[in-house]
Amino acid sequence: MDAQMYCREKYADLATVHDMEDVKTLNKIFKDANRYPVWIGLYDDRNNWKWSISDSSFYKDGETEFRSWLSTQPNEYGYFDYCVTTDSNGKWNDKDCKTSYNVICSDVEGQNVTFVYININMNWTAAQSYCREHHTDLASVRNDLENTRIRDMIPGGQFAWIGLFRSPWMWVDGLKPSLRYWADSEPDVATEICAVAYFGPGSSGKWADWNCARKTTFVCFSGMKHVVKLKLRSSSSLDLNDPTIQEDILKQLKQKLVNQEENKSFKLSWKKQSDGSIFYTEKKEDL
Known part of the structure; x- marks a missing residue:
């Protein structure tokens, strides 16, 4: 998208809106504007498929x-x-998460997995909760052999949920929106995978999905970005892929920086790897 290329060349990126303070800031910038759409850094990443495990x-x-x-x-x-x-x-098949189907759960011990067919219709979120309560999680399918094992469990002509899903909207900095500020009935078209904010009378910066090829004004983020590699030593019982633990670590790091720096107007976020994970286990080299 031309707007993002421009922002990345001249500034940092298209603007991100993580909280109502950001909304207030943008509304002040565009307080005298007539009602028109402005590109922001929110987009629907269609390749963001990941496993529940x-x-x-x-x-x-x-x-x-x-x-x-x-x-x-x-x-x-x-x-x-x-x-x-x-x-x-x-x-x-990709399906509406609110639709009800039977479920494939998994029991995991190390690298070993046992699949369990649950003959109860439920939506994907309920299926995930059920599997996590009664087993380990919804089934991940790692290879052809496991796919065949699961295939043989499903009655002819039937469907069953597995653990693959995606978060439909992401910010350009890699974070999932913690704030939902969509206008009424938005997003409304699945093929429109870029987002604009509307400013001016009666709009208040509300979001809408738009065709990425359309042309309109845009707002960039001019702050500096620094990428820092963090090495952590943790106990085996600590799951660093748990979003709650990741958020707690960020809060602790931010507090340390706030205590050290005069400028407190910064944000911290995790940088995701190509497979969607944040942390990886460092391998020890042979002596």
């Missing part, structure tokens, strides 16, 4: 990227399909 040690190289899509899938055109089922042929 987030522990990176469960996967060997390339296993988080294993897929067995039906030839026409994923096909979100006109729909909002962010969760995945598999069928009795071992082929995957």
